[in-house]
Amino acid sequence: MSAGRHDSLSNMNIPPAPRWGLPKHDFWSTPFAESLLLHLDLRSGLRILDIASGHGIPAFYLAEQVGPTGEILAIDLSAGQVARAKAIQGAQLPRLRFECMDMRSLPPDLPLFDRITGNLSVMFFRPDRFQAVQGLVTHLAPGGQIVLTFPSYGTFDSLWQRVDTAMIQQGLLKERERFQAYLYERPSAQEGQTWLEKLDLERIGAIEYPLEVKTGPGQEFLYHPLLRGGFLDDVYECFEDERRAEEFMVKLSEDVQSFTPLIAQRCVLSGWKKN
Ligand SMILES: C[S@@+](CC[C@H](N)C(=O)[O-])C[C@H]1O[C@@H](n2cnc3c(N)ncnc32)[C@H](O)[C@@H]1O
Incomplete structure (x- = not known):
């Protein structure tokens, strides 16, 4: 067998x-x-609505997997994110469309989809998370599946316990009140499961996968690209006095070993609409 023939045969299996x-x-x-x-x-061939699509995770992957007969509508509230996604796409994957849309109030004339996906989406279903899921499910075709992910209750609990203790020790009562309200507002896997049950979906799952987020002390913690982009800002926002917030956070950052490993819970909510 020639080398060329061998190559083409082995390529067929990959x-x-x-x-x-x-x-x-x-x-x-x-x-x-x-x-x-x-x-x-x-x-292949599925019509998918990807909500909170950001700059295309996982919309690009989905578009390639459903192939030329499938269709992906990827929506995000931020015009900047949509523009960024379109710039990455260029003229490729013609059956993938990025649009600026609010997932909480989809146009009623939007067609039904075989799948609805939303990676890191549920935390933005404010103010009424159940209503947001209910709205999405009206755009799901009978026999279709919805799959959403979010960091669920329990995410970074070791850090939050440390923050809470420090607030008590330092007599930060108003800040603690705001912080407790923030903690209480986070969605849990169980709550998510209840929404899907109320909507009469079947084969419901609310599954959690732990994920360790690594950080070191000091600046590495305070300016961690993930933590600073959201989670730590939520603590800063509990303070009225910015200098006090900075002092509090700097002290906390020197004690990272007391709350690491930092574990996030990746919750996947999945359910199927009855036929
Ligand atoms: C954490 S990002 C996730 C982006 C992407 N799915 C990913 O996994 O990287 C959440 C996205 O939700 C978008 N978003 C927030 N509220 C929204 C809403 N009401 N409707 C649509 N998108 C929204 C934000 O603009 C942001 O791009």
Whole structure:
């Protein structure tokens, strides 16, 4: 057998590597998207609505997997995110469309979808999370599946306990009140499961996968690209006095070993609409 013939035979057994895989160096969106994909029944030809699509995780991956007969509408509230996604897409994957839309109030004339996905989406279903899920499910075709992910109750609890103790020790009563309200407002896996049950979906799952987020002390913690981008800001926002907040956080950052490992809970909510 010639070398050329051998090559072409072995190539036949190797499925082509996806061009639009999930980004390997993303340590937050990608692990959440991986857990979403574990539960999503993904096939060629599907029509998928991807909500809170950001700059395309996992919309690009989904678009490649559903192939030329499938269709993806990826929506995000932020015009900037939509523009960024479109810039990445260029003229590729013509059956993938990025649009600026609010997932809490979709246009009634939007068609039905075989799947609805939303990676890192549920925390934005404010003010009424159940109502947001209910609205989405009206756009799901009979026999269709919805799969959403979010960091659920329990995420970074070791840090929150440390923050709470420090607030008590330092007599920060008003700040603690705000902080407790923030903690109380976070959605849990169980709550998510209840929404899907109330909506009469079937084969419901609310599954959690732990994910360690690594950090060192001091600046590494205070300016951690994930923590500072949201979670730590939520603590800063409990303070009226910015200087006091900074002092509090700097002290906390010197005691990182008391609340690491930092564990997030990746919750995947999945359910199927009855036929
Ligand atoms: C954490 S990002 C997730 C983005 C992407 N799915 C990912 O995994 O990287 C959440 C996204 O939700 C968008 N978002 C927030 N509220 C929204 C709403 N009401 N409707 C649509 N998108 C929303 C934000 O603009 C942001 O891009």
